Amino acid sequence: MTAPLRLGVAGLGTVGVGVVRIVRSQAALLSARTGRDIQIAAVSARDADKDRGVNLGSYDWESDPVALAKREDVDVFVELMGGTDGPAKDATEAAIDAGKDVVTANKAMLAIHGQALAERAEAAGRMIRFEAAVAGGIPVIKALTEGLAANEITRVMGVMNGTCNYILTRMENAGLPYDKVFQEASDLGYLEADPNLDVGGIDAGHKLALLSSIAFGTKPDFNGIELEGIHRITIDDIRQAADMGYRIKLLGVAQRTGRGLEQRMQPCLVPDTSPLGQLEGGTNMIVIEGNAVEQIVLRGPGAGEGPTASAVMGDVCDLARGFRLPTFGQPATTLMDAPSARAVLPAPxxxxxxxxxxxxxxxxxxxxxxxxxxxxxxxxxxxxxxxxxxxxxxxxxxxxxxxxxxxxxxxxxxxxxxxxxxxxxxxx
Amino acid sequence: MTAPLRLGVAGLGTVGVGVVRIVRSQAALLSARTGRDIQIAAVSARDADKDRGVNLGSYDWESDPVALAKREDVDVFVELMGGTDGPAKDATEAAIDAGKDVVTANKAMLAIHGQALAERAEAAGRMIRFEAAVAGGIPVIKALTEGLAANEITRVMGVMNGTCNYILTRMENAGLPYDKVFQEASDLGYLEADPNLDVGGIDAGHKLALLSSIAFGTKPDFNGIELEGIHRITIDDIRQAADMGYRIKLLGVAQRTGRGLEQRMQPCLVPDTSPLGQLEGGTNMIVIEGNAVEQIVLRGPGAGEGPTASAVMGDVCDLARGFRLPTFGQPATTLMDAPSARAVLPAPxxxxxxxxxxxxxxxxxxxxxxxxxxxxxxxxxxxxxxxxxxxxxxxxxxxxxxxxxxxxxxxxxxxxxxxxxxxxxxxx
The missing domain is CATH 3.30.70.260 (ACT domain)
Structure with a gap:
């Protein structure tokens, strides 16, 4: 058996704890499936004394994630801190420069800095994997980048923010106004610290930017997304839409047209009998259309400890198996600058x-x-x-x-x- | 750029022609994504003179698939002939022995001989990939083997035979008896040469045996499946079920219980509001439940030139990228002999x-x-x-x-x- 694969886990929130739990409880299964032991060498988080309900005693602690990223005994830097810039980006860069592969759940960092990070990683012969950054437990990055690699992708769309979908379906099912359900979601801890990341469509937009890049071989372009949140949707809108056989979803759509790359993340009406229309609560759904495969629909939990950690560990298993491929499915230096195009196809x-x-x-x-x-x-x-x-x-x-x-x-x-x-x- | 990856394609039916079409029309995309040119070195089929609507002029012809499998200029043997034994198996074995990797869409061969073939391939350091063998264009083998590799899989189920689902939904929608719709399906060319492979649940059973093996780390065990076809379902059954809020589906279910591996492929009633219940026509759906990921649902076309060729070429792209992993996700010699168990969990x-x-x-x-x-x-x-x-x-x-x-x-x-x-x- 090959030498163990040693992880440095930065960030011990919900997802980080989930990763620790999987590494501890599934050691035999992981090693049977990947041919290597997967171990945690060291971890890093803001508060070393907090009880996280999981045994961290055997791991070295680093107060500085950059120091963790550079450790000799770390092969893969697992970035689960979040944040567009700051420690997450610093530590990711340090890991690449120190010759580590990176697994991250950080959609914001990659949507904004993904091109530069991918170029940096590829120049150093390192990998960045980010299955957990899009649609939680659904292996959609893998499906697009690998399973459907022989397709010209024609359209990608989906519901990628569980909190927005929770709010919209809860408004409809309980007949409650937006403000009341927003408050509920906040009380339940469903909202990001800055709720506009969710209800403003920004988080979902980050995810769409990553899917577009992989699907169309273009540089991630978050700023090219036509972005609109759900805060102006009223219970009346939802009722009127339902009357006509529709549901309102915060829907991401990316497609290439003759004019460039069209990326939209907006509340839309979709038929209530369609798979997207029937999606309830925090579940995510991604629809991928390709010239050969026609249409594939992937559905699953978009967040949560288990599902997101499953995605992180899927990437770790790929690395343990020795799979190597560029961050966005093709070398970052070959990704195109696509002009962003507004929706040209007419619609009602x-x-x-x-x-x-x-x-x-x-x-x-x-x-x-x-x-x-x-x-x-x-x-x-x-x-x-x-x-x-x-x-x-x-x-x-x-x-x-x-x-x-x-x-x-x-x-x-x-x-x-x-x-x-x-x-x-x-x-x- | 690395040397081209050279394919030998045996079988030029619908899927084989689809593979040729993708290799010819997507050369730039395949090479951008995999870092290698993907070429067809030679092909083999029963009738060299038949017009298949695709240009085969530049490829060498082999009348004998075994000879094709052994050619010096073939890196990957693509087996698209079908059949449990005979030329498909002979050529697959010859390819392995000659040091080639194999990509196949042949569920029957793998369900019956998969264990022996996998052991043979792994002893020779070769790979057998078979995404196209299960659920057509849906990258479900990849999702299970790689994306969800960190999960203990608790249950896999799904609708895996598009022809049966076509027959059942057509009976319901048109109010027609089984015999009449069976004849329609036959006239439309939807049925295998031996229709019992479809309506007897055998084809779907082969697929379930492969999914079980990957999901549970057990040897493929087609004979352990409780198998029942759809030929006894009447239009009255469908109507009575509908009256009670159910649809009848040929449903495969595999799960591990304390008594062993439970595998069933039988017509079942499922709620008509569930994703499985709403599946119409030839579409396939696989539901995967894992301890971390909860539930993932994958939906897509289960057959057809484009979707199946997409799956074959996804495997080819993995090989071009240098991904190496055992046939059933862990070394074949480590797969367990699970006793087959009848359904123990009670149900209505x-x-x-x-x-x-x-x-x-x-x-x-x-x-x-x-x-x-x-x-x-x-x-x-x-x-x-x-x-x-x-x-x-x-x-x-x-x-x-x-x-x-x-x-x-x-x-x-x-x-x-x-x-x-x-x-x-x-x-x-």
Whole structure:
């Protein structure tokens, strides 16, 4: 048997503890499957005295993750601290420079600095693996990078933030308003320290940037994502959508078009009978479409100790088996700079707005839509108790550009009580 | 760049042609992703003159697949002929002995001879990869063997034969009897040359045997599978099940219990709201449950040129990248002989039978069930036009052993017109 593979684990939150638990409890299984013993050489976390419910006594402690990353007795640096910059990035760079492979769950760091880190790692002949960074326990990075490697990927989409999906499904199932469910999610500890990472779509956007890169051979481009959170979705939107046979999901979509790489992370309407539409609670789902494979759907827990640690340890097993491949599936220096493109394919849209209770208000809006070439499939004005009237349109297929033109015109009128909410109705 | 990886492709049916198409049309993508050119050195098929709609002119032809397998200029032998024994096995053995790696879509050969072939390959330091053998384009072998390698797998289940699922969903959607839909499927070319491979559950059983081996570290044991086909399912069964909120699926289930390895491939009732229940047509779905990852669901096309060739080429890409691992995820010599165990966990059952129109017939049957300790949740006797009365029971949870005892007693009576159909109601 080959020499043991020795891990340095930085960060002992939920995922780090999960990794320790697997290494301790599954030693025989890991060694049977990989042909090597997998050991933890040392760990690092902010508070050495905290009781984490797992025995850490046998491991060396490093207060500085950079020192951990450089240790002679560490083969693989397991980065589970999180954060775009700071210690996570410093320690990852130090690990690469010291000749270690890296396994990380850090989507933010890779979405922003992934290109530079991948180039650095590949120049040093080192690997960065990040299965746990996208969709928790679902082995989607592996499916895309390896299993579907012979496909030209045509579209990747999915629900990648369990907290948002929890909020949206809970609003619908309990008939509760956004603010109340947001508070619940906060009380349950489902939200990131900065909740905007979740409900603003940023966390899901980071994940989409990584999937796009692998799928299309492009540099990770988080800033190229059309990003919109769920905080403007009301219980009325959810009910109106349900009435029409749809559910609202924070949906990520990436595809290559003639104009470049289109990446969107936005609340969308999807048919309530589709697999995406039926996804409840914190579960994630990724849909991958390729020219040969047609469509593959992967579903599983998007977070949590066990599932995320399973993904981290899957990467560790790959390293123990000696699998070597570039971070984003092809050498980082060959990844393309794809211009970011707004959605060009037309789609129907759901439009909700509050009109001031003035004669001719509705006519004004309808005229603006018509002038922009946006034709109306359905319209509904519903009961109201104050001086504004909630109005709902479903358009026929239109381009986002035409719709944006209409929305800009609406803002200039004196009949809109608040900026309209426009949600794409996605065919999935 | 490393030297090209040279394939010898044996079998130019649907899948073989798909492989040729990918190698020819995706050369740049394959080489960008794997760091090597992937080429076809030679091919073999029964009829060299047939027009397969793809340009084969540049490849050497071998009439004998064994000769192809031994060629100096072949690195990877791609076995796409099918068949448990015969040329497929001979050529696979020849390839291993000649120092080639093997990629195959042949579930029958591996389910029966997989243990011997894996031992032979591993003794020679060669690999056998078979992603395409299970669930077509879904990278499920990879997910289980690699992505979830750090999990103790607790259960694997799924719908793995698209033809059976097509037949069952078509019966329900069109309200047609089994025989008629079977004929349709035959006319559409959906059935194997020996249709019993499909509708008898054998093909799906082969796949389950391979999944079990990987999931549980046991030798592939096709003969240990409790196997039952779909040919006794009537449109009445489907309607009665639908009435109660279920769909009938040919469902494979493998799990380890205290008594050994339980493997079943049988028509079962599953809730119509579950992902398995909602699976339509030829699509496959595999559900994997692991101690860390909880539950992962994978869905995709189970057959067809593109999807199956995608899986074959995924394996080829792994080989081009230099990934090495044992056939069943751990060395074949370490795989365990697990005793095969019948289902021990109790479940409710759906029981349908035709009773002869005699006084006391129903009482006799009910008494037999009661004596065996099988209690009845629901019973329904429905309209009939001949001298037999169709009767339906749904039992409370019972063991298969108790049920079999009752079924054996029923056979001894003079009130049963034909052997009862018993279908497990699976919680999924």
């Amino acid at each position: 849209y759901y439009l909700r707005m509050a009109l001031l209770d003035k004669p001719g208000a509705l006519a004004k809006i309808a005229t603006i839509l018509g002038n922009a070439g946006v034709s109306i499939d359905r319209m509904r004005q519903y009961g109201h108790s104050d001086s504004t009237a909630p109005v709902l349109f479903v358009t026929h297929k239109t381009t986002r550009a035409a719709l944006d033109e209409a929305l800009a015109e609406m803002e200039k009128t004196d009949v809109i009580a608040s900026p309209p909410v426009a949600l794409r109705i996605e065919s999935v | 059952y759906y029981l349908r039978m035709a009773l002869l129109d005699k006084p006391g017939a129903l009482a006799k049957i009910a008494t037999i069930l009661g004596n065996a300790g099988v209690s009845i949740d629901r019973m329904r006797q429905y309209g009939h036009s001949d001298s037999t009365a169709p009767v339906l029971f749904v039992t409370h949870k019972t063991t298969r052993a108790a049920l079999d005892e009752a079924l054996a007693e029923m056979e001894k009576t003079d009130v049963i017109a034909s052997p009862p159909v018993a279908l497990r109601i699976e919680s999924v």
